[in-house]
Amino acid sequence: MTTARWNRKDLLGLRELSADEINLVLETADAFKQVGTREIKKVPALRGKTLVNFFIEPSTRTRTSFELAAFRLSADVINITASASSLSKGETLKDTAKILEANHVDIIVLRHSSAGAPQFLAERLRSSIINAGDGAHEHPTQGLLDTYTIREKKKRIEGLNVVIIGDILFSRVARSNIFALTKLGARVTVVGPSTLVPRDFEKLGVAVSYDIDKVLPTADVVNLLRIQHERQRKEYFPGVGEYIRLFGLTKERAKLLKPDCLIMHPGPINRGVEIDSEVADGNQSVILNQVTNGLAVRMAVLYLCGGIAT
Ligand code: CP
Numbered sequence: 006m007t008t009a010r011w012n013r014k015d016l017l018g019l020r021e022l023s024a025d026e027i028n029l030v031l032e033t034a035d036a037f038k039q040v041g042t043r044e045i046k047k048v049p050a051l052r053g054k055t056l057v058n059f060f061i062e063p064s065t066r067t068r069t070s071f072e073l074a075a076f077r078l079s080a081d082v083i084n085i086t087a088s089a090s091s092l093s094k095g096e097t098l099k100d101t102a103k104i105l106e107a108n109h110v111d112i113i114v115l116r117h118s119s120a121g122a123p124q125f126l127a128e129r130l131r132s133s134i135i136n137a138g139d140g141a142h143e144h145p146t147q148g149l150l151d152t153y154t155i156r157e158k159k160k161r162i163e164g165l166n167v168v169i170i171g172d173i174l175f176s177r178v179a180r181s182n183i184f185a186l187t188k189l190g191a192r193v194t195v196v197g198p199s200t201l202v203p204r205d206f207e208k209l210g211v212a213v214s215y216d217i218d219k220v221l222p223t224a225d226v227v228n229l230l231r232i233q234h235e236r237q238r239k240e241y242f243p244g245v246g247e248y249i250r251l252f253g254l255t256k257e258r259a260k261l262l263k264p265d266c267l268i269m270h271p272g273p274i275n276r277g278v279e280i281d282s283e284v285a286d287g288n289q290s291v292i293l294n295q296v297t298n299g300l301a302v303r304m305a306v307l308y309l310c311g312g313i314a315t
Pocket of ligand 1: 068
């Protein structure tokens with residue numbers, strides 16, 4: 006059990022968190038996962054607090070998970086999207102957020118296409134700001150729920166070989182996973198086309214490989230990433246057929262994996278591109294466990310940050 010104390014009003018990324026702080030979130034999520042098995046799944050931890058789910062980019066998993074997490078903690082929740090807000094009339098992000106704060110909102114969960122948008126608000130508002138994915142920068146709750154799922158299934162993180170495959174350059178999920186897993190002692194290898202996996206990633210303490218068939222047999226966990234077409238230029242991507250041939254986790258290629266290797270994907274999945282349908286739905290896949298654990302992890306994050314917000 007960690008003895009760490011939480012003193013952050015915001016969760017902006019995992020780069021700045023210590024191993025103890027990450028463990029504190031995971032242990033708090035353990036308690037909230039228990040709550041989810043009870044007949045009455047609601048606790049009064051955030052009763053009287055107001056949360057705004059402010060999503061400027063599309064989302065299914067993260068938005069619904071934060072909304073459900075807030076309901077389970079008894080917070081009041083409103084949802085705002087770009088098209089339904091005055092952002093579409095030219096209002097700035099800062100002015101929109103100031104309007105929310107003037108209404109005494111306690112927690113703002115922000116997804117934005119610009120890296121650094123959550124930090125921009127966190128520096129200017131008293132409300133808690135939770136990063137729900139900012140550009141290609143970080144997606145901290147995805148990194149935490151992936152780490153939680155590995156720890157739950159493997160009973161440890163330290164010493165595991167975790168292979169992250171795909172569009173690493175444009176992936177906020179890859180960055181948040183790398184920060185959490187390396188801090189907790191995993192060996193991380195990133196694999197993909199050289200245009201999408203620059204050698205520079207070694208500076209983050211991970212190994213870089215362009216040979217998927219060589220690394221798959223050593224993996225305890227593989228995490229497949231979606232190609233972020235919305236964030237990259239065409240010339241970065243070799244073409245769908247070429248990508249599947251070189252880096253797709255096809256049914257054939259999955260035979261290289263150890264029988265107890267976990268197969269993960271943050272979603273949304275491009276079936277038949279980064280992963281074959283049969284592999285995504287097979288018995289080594291923990292993709293739906295990731296979704297389930299996302300709820301407990303987000304309850305933990307809202308509970309910890311919401312307790313600090315003034
Ligand atoms: N994994 C993830 O962030 O999915 P959504 O875009 O559906 O939230």
